[in-house]
Amino acid sequence: MSLTNFPGSANSSPLDPSITKVTIPALAEMKRQGKPISALTAYDYSTARLVDEAGIDLVLVGDSLAMVVMGQENTLAVTVDEMLHHTRAVRRAVRRALVVADMPFGSYHGTVTDGVANAVRFVKEAGAEAVKVEGPRVALVQALTDAEIPVIGHLGLTPQSINRMGGYRVQAKTIDAVQQIRADAKALEEAGAGVLVLEGIPREVAAEITAELTIPTIGIGAGPECDGQILVFHDMVNLSFAPKAKFARRYVDASSLFHTAIEQYREDVEHRAFPSDEESYHLPSAVKKEMQAEPSSVQPIKQLRKA
Numbered sequence: 034m035s036l037t038n039f040p041g042s043a044n045s046s047p048l049d050p051s052i053t054k055v056t057i058p059a060l061a062e063m064k065r066q067g068k069p070i071s072a073l074t075a076y077d078y079s080t081a082r083l084v085d086e087a088g089i090d091l092v093l094v095g096d097s098l099a100m101v102v103m104g105q106e107n108t109l110a111v112t113v114d115e116m117l118h119h120t121r122a123v124r125r126a127v128r129r130a131l132v133v134a135d136m137p138f139g140s141y142h143g144t145v146t147d148g149v150a151n152a153v154r155f156v157k158e159a160g161a162e163a164v165k166v167e168g169p170r171v172a173l174v175q176a177l178t179d180a181e182i183p184v185i186g187h188l189g190l191t192p193q194s195i196n197r198m199g200g201y202r203v204q205a206k207t208i209d210a211v212q213q214i215r216a217d218a219k220a221l222e223e224a225g226a227g228v229l230v231l232e233g234i235p236r237e238v239a240a241e242i243t244a245e246l247t248i249p250t251i252g253i254g255a256g257p258e259c260d261g262q263i264l265v266f267h268d269m270v271n272l273s274f275a276p277k278a279k280f281a282r283r284y285v286d287a288s289s290l291f292h293t294a295i296e297q298y299r300e301d302v303e304h305r306a307f308p309s310d311e312e313s314y315h316l317p318s319a320v321k322k323e324m325q326a327e328p329s330s331v332q333p334i335k336q337l338r339k340a
């Protein structure tokens with residue numbers, strides 16, 4: 034498509050030119066202007082629509098879906114094909130937010146070439162506008178940037194490192210670890226990362242990194258000085274069936290709302306209170322009258338089936 038024919042401005046959503054699409058440069062500009070960036074995870078069409086329509090800036094199809102959607106113990110088993118499936122659903126729903134796909138464990142831990150090939154799948158096959166990778170994978174971030182794929186880095190408590198970390202533990206608590214994460218953050222920025230997620234680190238460390246970088250930081254359990262915040266959707270609405278982490282504020286108790294609604298439905302079915310007459314389809318009145326006037330003209334069901 035010629036650039037001059039592109040609908041709306043370069044920044045408008047191809048699906049709706051009246052909407053200004055959030056892009057990586059737009060997030061950088063938000064940092065420059067001191068405007069906080071809001072981010073949430075989403076894994077399916079309906080929640081992604083709600084998240085986008087509420088004006089959230091960045092939607093992450095997180096590999097946390099392994100736990101909150103698929104009921105797995107950690108994030109390690111989810112595959113590229115499963116992540117692609119969910120990313121496609123989210124992409125269909127989102128008009129404004131930046132759609133980021135999380136690269137799952139194993140999809141970028143071999144060669145840089147394999148990592149780039151997997152990232153290309155998220156862009157080509159699912160419409161992702163950026164990918165996220167965990168850890169200080171500087172060479173990969175550089176290669177993805179060279180391949181025109183925007184990258185989001187992720188440092189601190191990186192859930193794909195659960196076996197190495199020995200559990201989900203707050204990171205960067207010693208002077209050495211603080212120096213290391215600051216150096217890793219700088220190296221990711223220099224390699225071309227457009228945004229950096231900081232998870233499970235002391236507030237003071239996240240504040241320091243945020244001040245040192247020109248790219249925006251997005252925190253989760255990393256205190257209020259980050260340029261933006263992200264939460265797992267299911268934690269925010271109490272649907273994750275897991276102990277609440279200190280930072281995971283619950284904005285609604287969807288679990289109890291849904292529980293009450295589902296129990297009410299079951300009771301209505303059991304008491305024949307659902308569906309009502311208003312919730313039923315009816316015969317046209319002429320046909321109904323005919324059936325009432327001459328019930329014998331209507332063949333028994335069994336005969337009708339044989340005819």
Ligand code: KIV
Nearest residue numbers: 074095096097230265
């Ligand atoms: O998978 C995920 O949901 C994440 C966020 C918590 C940052 O990586």
